C-alpha cells in the first residue's frame with residue numbers, strides 16, 4: 001500500500017499506524033527525496049519498516065515512474081491513501097485567484113491523476129482513502145441551491161464536475177469494481193504545518209480516521225462516503 005505526502009504531518013502518522021496495523025508492504029512517498037528518506041529513517045528508529053519511493057503528485061512522469069515500480073515490484077496495489085495536499089493560511093497574502101489555481105491543481109487535479117493512473121493496478125477488495133476535510137462539507141453547504149443540486153447529482157460526471165469547480169472525484173465509478181472501496185475523510189484539526197500547528201489533535205490522532213477507512217473489512221457498506229471521527233457523516 002502507499003501513502004502520498006508521507007514525509008510529515010497526517011501522512012506520516014498514517015504511515016506509522018499502517019506499518020503497525022497493515023499486513024503488507026507500506027510505501028511512504030514524498031516529493032522531496034531527502035525529506036522522504038528522513039521520515040523513513042525516523043520510522044526505522046521506531047522499529048518500523050516502510051519503504052520509500054519518490055512521488056510528486058503534480059508531476060505526471062513521477063506518477064508514471066511510480067506506477068511502473070509498483071507494477072514490476074508488487075504486481076498491483078491494495079491500498080492507496082491520497083493524503084498529499086497544500087493549504088494557504090487564512091491570512092495568506094497570495095491573491096485568491098493564485099491560491100485557488102494552485103490548490104485545485106494539487107488537491108484535486110493531481111490527486112485525480114494519481115488515482116486514475118494507479119486504478120488499473122488495484123486488486124479486488126482494494127481501498128482508496130482521500131484525506132479530505134470537513135471544510136469540503138461546509139463548502140458545498142454555502143453553494144447556491146443550483147450548484148448544490150449539480151454537485152450532489154448522483155449522475156454527475158468528472159467532466160461535468162470539472163466544469164463546475166474543478167474539484168472533487170466522481171468516486172461512484174470506482175465503487176463498482178471488484179469491491180474496491182473509495183471514501184473521503186477528515187482527520188480533524190491536527191497539529192501540522194498546514195494548520196500552523198494550531199490543530200488540537202496529534203498526527204497519530206489525525207491518522208485514526210484515514211486508517212479506519214484504509215482498513216475497512218471486506219464487504220463493508222461504507223463506500224462513497226465522507227467519514228470523520230470514524231463515523232459516516234451526512235453529505236453535505
Ligand SMILES: NC(=O)c1ccc[n+]([C@@H]2O[C@H](COP(=O)([O-])OP(=O)(O)OC[C@H]3O[C@@H](n4cnc5c(N)ncnc54)[C@H](OP(=O)(O)O)[C@@H]3O)[C@@H](O)[C@H]2O)c1
Nearest residue numbers: 005009010031056057058083084085133189190192193194
Ligand atoms: N491538519 C489538519 O488539521 C487537517 C484538517 C483537515 C484536513 N487535513 C488534510 O490532511 C492531509 C494532510 O495535511 P497535513 O495537515 O498533514 O499537512 P502538511 O503537514 O502540510 O503535509 C502535507 C503533505 O503533503 C505533501 N505534498 C504537498 N504537495 C505535494 C505534491 N505535489 N506531491 C507530493 N506531496 C505533496 C507535503 O510535502 P512537502 O513536505 O514536500 O511539502 C507534505 O508531506 C491533507 O489532505 C489536508 O487537506 C488536514
